[in-house]
Amino acid sequence: MKKIIIAQIISALLLMADVTLTPQEEKNWQIQTALGKEVTHVPLDEYMMRVTTPPKLLHTISLPYEAKVIQLSKANFQSVNKGEVLALLNSPQWVEAQKEAISALIKLTHSESEASRKSKLCKEEIIAQKECITAEAEVKTDKIKLLSSKAVLKSYGATDEMIKTLFKDLAIFPNIELRSAVKGIILQTDIETGKNISSSNALFVIKTDGEDWLEGDIPQAVATALKPSQEVIIKINDKEIKSKVLLMSPTLNSLNQTRYVRFSLPKEAGLLAGLRAKVELSVERKAFVIDKKALIQNGADTMVFIKKGQTYHTLKVIVLAENREVCYLDYNAELKEPIAISATSILQNKLQQGE
Incomplete structure (x- = not known):
C-alpha cells in the first residue's frame, strides 16, 4: 500500500515538475527538440x-409503344447531348398516331368552316341560333381532339417541327427518331439494330452531370465524431478532396459495430462509379502534429516536454489520432514552443530523481 501511495505522489509531482539543464548536459544526452505543426484537420483512419x-x-429512356430498331446511333459510354438522336425506330402505332392526328386536323378544319358558314346564316336569321351554338361546340370538341393527338405524337418522340410539317404536307413519317432528353454519358443500352422492343424495356440509362456519392461502413467509435452536413477531407491516392457528410444510418450493424455513412463526392474528383478504394478520412479540428517519439506516459496520462530557455516542463496532452510516425494533439497554445523528441526517458528519470 505504501509503495502505491509513493508511486501516486511521484506521478502527481511529475505532472508539475520542471528540469533545467545546461547546454553541455543537453549535448551529452543528445536531447533534440522540434516545433509542432498546427493543422486544421485531424485524420480519423483509413x-x-x-x-x-x-x-x-x-x-432511363423507354418507349410507350412497341417498335423495331432501324438504326442505332449511340452505344455504351458515349457522351450524348440533350435532343441528340439515339436511334431510328419504326412502329405501326407511330404511323397510326399520325393518321389519327391528320384525321383530327381535317375534321377540325371542316367543323370550323361549317361553323363560319352557319354563323353568317344566323346573323341573317336564315337558320335558328341553336344551330350556330351547336356548330361552335363541335369546333371546341375537335380542337381538344387535335390537342390530344399532338400530345400523343410528342409522347412518341415527335418534335414541334415534325408536327408542323405533318399538318402542312399531310405526309406520314415512316420512322421516328428516338432522342435523348438529357445531356450525359450512356451507362447502359438494351437495344440492337433489327430487333423489336417492347414498351416495358429500359432502352438507355444515361448518367447526367453532378456529384457522386462515397459510401462505406465506419466503426461506431469513429462515427460518433461525425454528424450530418459536417465538412470533412477525404484522401484517395494522395489526392485530398473537400467533402461533407450527407447521411448516417440511424441503426448500428450488430455484427461489426459499424454505421453506414455517405459522403458527397465533387465531380472534380474524377472518380468513376463502382470504384472501391481505401479512403483516409479527416475532420475539421484545430490540432498540433508532433513526432510520436515526443510522447511519454505517466500512468494514465500522456505528456510531452516543453522547452522554455534551458528548462523543460511537462505538459499533459490529449492524443486525437496517431500513426507510426506522428500524432495529433488537441490544440494547446503551449505546444507552439519547442518539444523534446529524443532522450525523453532521460528527462523523465531526471525529474523523478530530483523529486
Whole structure:
C-alpha cells in the first residue's frame, strides 16, 4: 500500500515538475527538440469505401409503344447531348398516331368552316341560333381532339417541327427518331439494330452531370465524431478532396459495430462509379502534429516536454489520432514552443530523481 501511495505522489509531482539543464548536459544526452505543426484537420483512419451514382443523376429512356430498331446511333459510354438522336425506330402505332392526328386536323378544319358558314346564316336569321351554338361546340370538341393527338405524337418522340410539317404536307413519317432528353454519358443500352422492343424495356440509362456519392461502413467509435452536413477531407491516392457528410444510418450493424455513412463526392474528383478504394478520412479540428517519439506516459496520462530557455516542463496532452510516425494533439497554445523528441526517458528519470 505504501509503495502505491509513493508511486501516486511521484506521478502527481511529475505532472508539475520542471528540469533545467545546461547546454553541455543537453549535448551529452543528445536531447533534440522540434516545433509542432498546427493543422486544421485531424485524420480519423483509413476505410474501404465505394463510389456510387445518386439515382437522381440516372435518366432511363423507354418507349410507350412497341417498335423495331432501324438504326442505332449511340452505344455504351458515349457522351450524348440533350435532343441528340439515339436511334431510328419504326412502329405501326407511330404511323397510326399520325393518321389519327391528320384525321383530327381535317375534321377540325371542316367543323370550323361549317361553323363560319352557319354563323353568317344566323346573323341573317336564315337558320335558328341553336344551330350556330351547336356548330361552335363541335369546333371546341375537335380542337381538344387535335390537342390530344399532338400530345400523343410528342409522347412518341415527335418534335414541334415534325408536327408542323405533318399538318402542312399531310405526309406520314415512316420512322421516328428516338432522342435523348438529357445531356450525359450512356451507362447502359438494351437495344440492337433489327430487333423489336417492347414498351416495358429500359432502352438507355444515361448518367447526367453532378456529384457522386462515397459510401462505406465506419466503426461506431469513429462515427460518433461525425454528424450530418459536417465538412470533412477525404484522401484517395494522395489526392485530398473537400467533402461533407450527407447521411448516417440511424441503426448500428450488430455484427461489426459499424454505421453506414455517405459522403458527397465533387465531380472534380474524377472518380468513376463502382470504384472501391481505401479512403483516409479527416475532420475539421484545430490540432498540433508532433513526432510520436515526443510522447511519454505517466500512468494514465500522456505528456510531452516543453522547452522554455534551458528548462523543460511537462505538459499533459490529449492524443486525437496517431500513426507510426506522428500524432495529433488537441490544440494547446503551449505546444507552439519547442518539444523534446529524443532522450525523453532521460528527462523523465531526471525529474523523478530530483523529486
